[in-house]
Amino acid sequence: TYLATSKVSITYYNEVFAKEILSINKIFNSSKIKNTQLILVGRGKVQAGFRFDSLTTRNVKVDTLRNRIILIGLKPQILSCDINPWFIPELGLKGFEIIEFNKNADNITILKEVKRNCLDSLKNRAIRSQILIKAKDNAEQNLKNLFSLILNNKDINVEILTDSAILKGI
Numbered sequence: 371t372y373l374a375t376s377k378v379s380i381t382y383y384n385e386v387f388a389k390e391i392l393s394i395n396k397i398f399n400s401s402k403i404k405n406t407q408l409i410l411v412g413r414g415k416v417q418a419g420f421r422f423d424s425l426t427t428r429n430v431k432v433d434t435l436r437n438r439i440i441l442i443g444l445k446p447q448i449l450s451c452d453i454n455p456w457f458i459p460e461l462g463l464k465g466f467e468i469i470e471f472n473k474n475a476d477n478i479t480i481l482k483e484v485k486r487n488c489l490d491s492l493k494n495r496a497i498r499s500q501i502l503i504k505a506k507d508n509a510e511q512n513l514k515n516l517f518s519l520i521l522n523n524k525d526i527n528v529e530i531l532t533d534s535a536i537l538k539g540i
Contacts, residue, residue, distance in 0.1 A: 410481075411467045412488025414453030416496035418505035420444050420530070438527040439517055445532045446505040451493045453485070506530055 390411065422444075431440040457465040466485065513528040 409468070410484045410488065412453045412485065412492060413457040413463065413465050413467075414451065414489070414492050416448060416452075416493055416501060417450045418446055418496070418501045419449050420446055420505070420509055421449070436527075437523070437525055438529060439513070441513075441528070441530045443532070444530055446502040446509070448493060448496070448501075451489055451496070453489060453492065 425441070425444070429442050429444065431442060432438075433440060454465040457463045466488070510528045510530055513530075514526060517526050517528060518524050
């Protein structure tokens with residue numbers, strides 16, 4: 371399994387969390403949540419990439435004329451979506467943080483539903499931020515680097531095509 375991930379600076383997290391607090395305050399001050407039983411913030415990570423367990427020689431085309439390797443029929447996918455109890459322990463940032471609750475919020479079913487909704491929201495936000503496109507770009511670059519070393523050819527290119535019908539135009 372190949373994971374396409376990237377490191378993000380602490381400054382970035384501080385900016386994101388500052389915006390998050392403003393957004394929470396705006397929602398919290400609205401009339402929509404007056405009867406809300408639980409308000410929970412979930413922070414986590416989403417990893418996207420490719421699963422190569424079904425890769426065969428039928429999925430790989432070597433184009434020696436154009437100096438490239440083409441992987442066909444592979445689609446980037448969400449490999450994991452996780453909200454840990456501690457998102458960044460060294461900064462004291464919790465993965466789940468209860469913002470507000472009332473006496474009815476002790477129902478474990480409600481807590482589980484809210485946590486599940488946090489995970490769904492995290493995954494959807496990652497997809498909207500084009501994580502799958504970034505995973506494809508990262509995979510092509512990392513495979514280019516790998517094949518450049520293996521083949522001793524720094525000019526080799528790697529392309530991942532999600533559909534074999536695209537191959538007809540190549």
